């Protein structure tokens with residue numbers, strides 16, 4: 001059943017774990033990724049990374065008795081969550097949701113893999129709906145449809161048998177994540193649009209739960225329906241006031257307030273965002289303005305503003321977010337900045353600085369890099385990144401320091417393999 005898949009760890013849904021995950025164990029990661037997503041330079045992420053393992057297994061198609069291949073996902077590596085609760089996979093992991101659906105090449109039905117195994121539906125109703133929808137004509141290759149196409153077929157099947165709103169809400173949300181993973185923005189928005197009313201119904205029948213109401217707001221925000229977003233974010237805050245224990249309220253409120261701010265700050269000019277980054281007194285507001293530069297080619301003035309944040313903002317989270325954006329925009333004239341940031345107290349800022357210097361093959365930074373790690377005799381994420389930079393820069397002095405770290409056991413064989421991998425990319 002849908003519900004089973006959603007709750008058995010295949011896709012961590014909205015129900016049990018999410019709030020706990022955000023608050024407890026993974027709070028730092030979750031917050032970071034909720035805010036900015038990318039952590040490319042982070043060695044911690046690399047260290048946690050496990051490639052996704054999925055094993056194929058065969059089902060009998062309950063409709064046509066053909067053979068269907070499904071997948072059991074055995075493990076994957078996560079590094080955080082987005083604001084619609086989509087779990088972000090580590091760089092080396094595929095999102096397990098790509099294995100969610102199975103497809104029968106004979107009767108062209110697609111369902112969650114488990115639903116082929118424990119089939120509790122009327123197959124004729126599904127087949128008839130498939131005929132009437134004409135969806136087969138829209139699939140490029142009926143023998144092996146794409147992931148988003150499979151989701152679209154499954155949508156026809158589940159809708160036809162009247163799957164409850166709650167299941168459809170999760171289905172559409174999963175579909176939007178899958179479409180996003182596949183870079184299909186049109187399908188992503190389409191699934192989000194369809195998920196909204198479903199979560200609205202779920203919210204009405206579960207008035208004590210904040211997540212469905214929040215998702216109506218968040219998905220509305222994502223499709224650009226600001227008015228609906230505001231209404232449902234306010235409603236979410238009302239539920240939080242009623243239902244969440246006093247000591248946790250503040251965190252939840254600030255989480256939702258941030259999304260409200262996202263709506264308020266939509267569509268400002270870069271100059272206005274820069275002004276906010278440098279002058280606004282509310283950290284959440286500064287953070288949102290910082291995130292607006294994510295994925296952009298940065299103008300000099302924006303880079304200066306972000307560098308200012310990295311070196312001087314009072315919040316480490318904002319400083320690392322700004323660094324995360326800067327390391328995707330490394331330029332020659334940033335070397336002095338990276339050298340300064342190398343002395344920082346926040347590990348992620350130091351890692352970013354080392355990464356930047358390595359990428360720029362900044363020979364003049366070699367003495368500073370060596371100095372940063374020479375008194376440490378144990379492996380750390382900072383050491384890893386600094387030695388990686390030294391290896392990348394590759395002057396005799398840098399290589400000598402690197403070799404010494406290998407000899408003394410600060411770097412292990414495993415670390416060097418990781419570096420080989422990092423340098424290939």
Ligand SMILES: [Zn+2]
Pocket residue numbers: 061062063064065066104105106107108109
């Ligand atoms: Zn079949």
